[in-house]
Amino acid sequence: MNLKRILLLLLFFGMVSLQAQQDLTGTITDESGQPLPGVNVLVKGTTTGTVADFDGNYSINAATGGVLEFSYLGFITKSVQVGNATTINVVLQEDVSQLDEVVVIGYGTSTKKDLVSSVASIKSDVLENQPVARVDQALQGRATGVEVTSNNGTPGTGATIRIRGNSSINGNNDPLYVIDGFIAGTGFNLNTINVNDIASIEILKDATALSIYGTRGASGVILITTKNGKGMAPGKPVIAVNHYYSLQETANRINILGGQDFIDYKNESYQFVPGPDGFGLTDTSLPFVLDPENTTTTDWLDVVEQPGAISNTDVSITGNSENANYFISGNYFNQKGLLRGSGLERVNFRTNLDIRVTDRFKAGIRANMTHYKIENNKVNYGNIVSSVLPIRPIYLEDGSFSFENPISAGLERNPEADIQHRVDHDLVTQLITNAYIDYEIAKNLSFKSTFGAQLNYLKQNNYLPGILPERVTGGYGRINTRFTKSILNENTLNYNLDLDDHSLKILGGFTWQKDNNESTSAEADNFPNDVVSFNNLALGDSETATVGSGYGQRTLTSFLGRVNYGYKSKYLLTLVGRYDGSSVFETGNKYAFFPSIGAAWNVDEEDFIADSDVINRFKIRGSYGIVGEQGVAAYNSIATYANTATVFNGSLVNGVLVGQVPSSGLTWETTKQLDVGLELGFFNNRISFEADYYKKTTDDLLLAVALSGQVGANSTTQLQNLGSVENRGFEFGLNTINVQNDNFTWESNLSISSNKSEILELDDQEYISLQSTGNQGGNSARLIVGEALPTFVGARYLGTYKTADEIIADGREGRSFIGGPRYEDVNGDSNINDEDFQVLGSPVPDFYGGFRNTFTYKNLSLDVFFHGSYGAEIWNVRTQTAYYGRGEQNVDPIVLQRWIAGVNETSDIPRAGPSNSLFNVNSDLNIEDGSYLRLKTMTLNYDIPMEAKGLGNVFSAMNVYVTGTNLLLFSDFTLGDPEVNNFTDGSGLGSVSQGFASGQYPYAKTITLGVKVEF
The missing domain is CATH 2.170.130.10 (TonB-dependent receptor, plug domain)
Structure with missing residues (x-):
């Protein structure tokens, strides 16, 4: 009987419990009434949970008497007991500061x-x-x-x-x-x-x-x-899909001379081609006069440009359970470039997994695999705006391509032929995977070990068919491959202790990383036809075919440690050290120690400010330490050999010679850095400010020093530790919540940075010259002790000669003419050369930064972001080409403002002139202000309410957006976009070679329409 009663009671309470389960809904907002998307809602003590949608709405099943927990990053977690109400709206309080x-x-x-x-x-x-x-x-x-x-x-x-x-x-x-x-x-x-x-x-x-x-x-x-x-x-995993499509057009198209203007300028230039009288300004030695009536005009930019487009699709699955969480994603990206024949196609897959095996043991893996194909530019944009003449037709009358320069009569590239027939693309596959185990050895003590690998495979395919003018012996094919592998193992111990007012965190570890790279190359020419192109190099001429291969390896072994100590959350101290050993240095210099120390004072924790209604964040911090840079190729510290050949007894004999003289005594570049920072927050962080001042000095700079030819090595330079450079600057960040009410929020973010560099030492060298590409600008960028890194040098341009008396006064009679360029003769010897060069500026800006404003009204948000740079100088190689007067090249439209006798005799733009050293002078006439302000992005986003038309039955969240990129540019720069940087030079110093503009691939103005949904 008692057993029956017990069973009946259990059944009764079970039915009550079952009946008490109910569906709950509600909206989660902040204190201003703004919805909070992504808030975690959990039935406490169970695994039942959900996530609020874009509008802060949630739905969950819970029992009466249960407790719902609402948690969100930056807000205080809130618990609410479930009663009889089926709607529970929650307001979360921001976690102060x-x-x-x-x-x-x-x-x-x-x-x-x-x-x-x-x-x-x-x-x-x-x-x-x-x-x-x-x-x-x-x-x-x-x-x-x-x-x-x-x-x-x-x-x-x-x-x-x-x-x-x-x-x-x-x-x-x-x-x-x-x-x-x-x-x-x-x-x-x-x-x-x-x-x-x-x-x-x-x-x-x-x-x-x-x-x-x-x-x-x-x-x-x-x-x-x-x-x-x-x-x-x-609970249920979240499936998210994000797709956008973009249309692109050239943002800042470069202007070029049309056919008639080009003809007029060249006819005027040829009046001053040197004739029988030496420099003579005569028109008796003209090779020919271009005929405006019988000349084709071609806008080559119209030929090569096209509207660009981007299509991007992301799909991801995210989930979490009591013992595991995961993120799996796939991406497809396809971009059609602004120049015909250029583009990028990419596929990406990622898997992130974390597993709690036991309460003390965790494991996980991160894996990312990508494959992409880049269609490289078939045409050189800078070449089109300068070297391809507007008086050349695309095709000849017989339908074949036009390759002949009508002025020089030489054969030159035809952009249309390149686009149709040239093959140039890269195929890249990369895998990065990193697995870990994490074991809690004892309370507060844990061990973590990771093992990761990075595998890269690159294949470059190139083929120039026999139809192109570069190929006088049939087609040319080339294949380059490169395989790189990096293996990393890291093992760390972490000890964390909180004891009353004291906190202590100690990290210690050992790491090992090994990099390998292998490369192969093969090329051949004189193909009998262009059918198979690079796919069968054996069809090329075996006598001229070449193959090559290379291998490199480097290893880094390290011990590391860090100690963080805090007292009452007021006073913080950090000590860090790492001991590195590198295989690239010789015995005796392989190891180095890099320590640092930092401290901070949370002033807002002090009694005299803790209760302030105005200041809620006040921190002063500072640090000093040493870091390093290897900057050395894998085998720079040892002697290497190179292949050579010589003629012996009438036959070619292969042999070897010293390829590289060992750089004995090489050591690390070391950078000592001081940093002082201030962080402030006012009115519950509605205004927050952060500022830093830093100074860092790098010693033992690695410089390539020229070797005597008597050394007998293949290499002409040797690395040595010789120089020193300093960087110092300020950084300012300001975040404000300008307006915040029930329906509208306006937030602003401002960042401004300034960096000043100075070369302190270059051993006994006065300067190091950085060579630019092309015929102009060479020797105009230098590394000079006491100046910025790098610096432009050249003559000061004083305008044009207006009278013969000015020419005589400068001692330039017979070597210049009215309307010609006039330069400052520093040493007064009447010659303009390197001895008259002065520092003209630097391509490094005085300051740069960004300004972001975000406006939110109910479900609608607008994000506007500006980026700018001020004070950088840019060397316009193309204007120098114009003044240089090279007859076989097009020139910058600035020549339309040139000095012309009887027409424009007040102009300081030089007259049309000969192709000689008078015009080819490095000077500030070629330097332009690179300052700019750009409307980088503007995004309008709308979160669609899920109750609209029953969307909530299918989706948990949905929003649509439109983004504009590079919509506006405010700049005085004349050659397209002022954002130019490194060029490829022959000095081996490309990482600091910057600021030369010759007509780079154009930037895109982009309009994007996208949609994101969650299931």
Whole structure:
């Protein structure tokens, strides 16, 4: 009987419990009434959970008497007991000052409040809705101290990133990339990281943040953390789809002379071609006069340009359970370039998985695989705007391509022929995987071991068919391949202790990384036909065919440690050290120690300010330390051999000679850096401000020193530690919430940075010359002690000669003429040469930054972002070509403002003149102001309410957006876009060679329409 009663009672309470389960709905907002998307809603004590949609709405099933937990980053977690009501609306309070935001640092994380380092953090919402192929292109202007310059608009081409200036001359000034804890090795390409996979990007800038990476931290470190399911409410996985389509057009088209203007200018120029009387200004020696009536006019830019387009689709699945979380994504990106024949097609797959095996043991893996194809430019844009004449037709009367220059009578490239017949593309496959185990040895003590690998395969295919003028012996084919492999193993111990007012965190570890690279090349010419192109090089001429291969290996072994101590959350101290050993240096110099120390004072925790209604954040911090740079090729410290050949007894005999003289005594470049920072927050962080001053000095710079020919080596230079350079600057960041009410919010973000570089020492060298490409601009960029890195030099341009008396006064009679260029003769010898050169400026800007405004009205938001740079100088190679008067080239339209006798005799633009040294003088006539302000992006986003037309039955969230990129540019620069950077030169110093413009691949003005949905 008692058993029956018990069973009946259990059944009764079970039925009551079952009946008490109910569907609950509600809206989650902040204190101003704004909906909070992505809030985690969890039935406490169970695995039942959900996530609020874009409008802050949620729906969940819970029992009466249960407790719902609402949690969201930056807000205080709130618990609500379930009663009889089926609607529970929740208001979350902002976590005052948000100083507990987690920031990723090297080998760990830190709350923002406990951080003593200078670290810039960019979250995923800033990166989204930007139609770019690469991460670096989305970073511009977003963080202080980080200068991002888009070199050109070529699909897949990366930007140049400089963190607090150039720290090396011969070494690498690019930052170190760390992806989910894996230190990117040789061959890593940012093309392989899908922007939509990124959860956050941290940029490490000061010594305490960088010295944990030792020899690789001198140029800054960029930490990329990809998404996972951690923090997501357990339950049904979220499927997200993001698709956008972009239309592109040339943003700032370069102007070129049309056929008639070109003919007029050249006819005038040829009046001054040197004749029988030497320099004589006669018209008796003209080779010919162009006939305006019988000359074809071709706009070659119209021939090669096309509207661009981008199609991008992202699909991801995110999930979380009690013991595992995951993020799986796929991406397809396809870009048609602004120049015909150029483009990028990419496929990307990612899997992130974390598993809790036991309460003390965790494991996980990050894997990313990418394959892409770049169709390289078949035509050189700069060549089109200068060397391809507008009086050349595309086709001859018989329908064949026109290759002959009508002035020089030489054969030249035809852009249309190149587009139709030239083959030039790159195929790249990259895999990055990093697995870890994490074991809690004891309370507060844990061990973590990671093992990762990066595999890169590059294949470059190139073929020039016999129809092209470069090929006088039939077609030419070439295949280059490169395989790089990087293996990384890292093992760390972490000890964390919180005891009353004291906190202590200790990190110790051992790491090992090995990079290998292998390359092969093969080329052949004189193909019998162009049918198989590069696919069968054996069809080429075996006597002229060549093959080559290469191999390199380097290893880095390191011990690292970090100690963080805090007292009452007021006083913070950080000690960091790393001991690196590199295989690239000889015995005795292989190892170096890189220490740093940092401290911070959270003034807002002091009693005299803790209760302030105005100041809620006040931190003073400082750091000092040493980081390094290897800057040495794998075998620079040892002697190598090179192939050679000589004639012996009438026959060609192969042999070897010393290829490279060993650079004995080489050691690390070392950078000592001081940083002082201030962080302020007012009115519950409605106004927040951050400022930094830094000074870093790099010693033992690696410079290539010329060797005597008597050494008998194939190499003409040898690396030595000789120089020193200094960078110093200020960084300012300001964030404000200008308006915040029930329906409308307006937030602003401003960043301004300034970096001044100075070369302190170049051994006993007066300067090092950086050679630009082409015939103009050579020897105009130098590395000079006491000046910026780099610096432009040349003669001061004084205008044109207006009278013969001015020519006589300068001692230039017989060597110049009225309307010709006039330069400052510094030494008074009446000759204009290197001895008259002066410092003219630097391509490094005085300051740069970004300004972002975000406006939100109910479900509608508008994001407007400007980026600007001020004070940089740009060397316009094309204007120098114009004044140089080379007859076989087109010239800049600035010549339309030239001095013309009886027409425009007050002009300071030189008259049309001969192709001689008088016009080919490096001077500030060729320098332009590179300052600009650009409307970088503008995004209008609408979150569609799910109750509209029953969308909530299918989707959990949906929004549509339209983004404009590069919509406006304010600049006085005349040659397209002022954002120019590195050029390829013969000095081996390309990492500091910048600021030359000759007509780069155009930048795109882009309109993007996109939609995002979640299921």
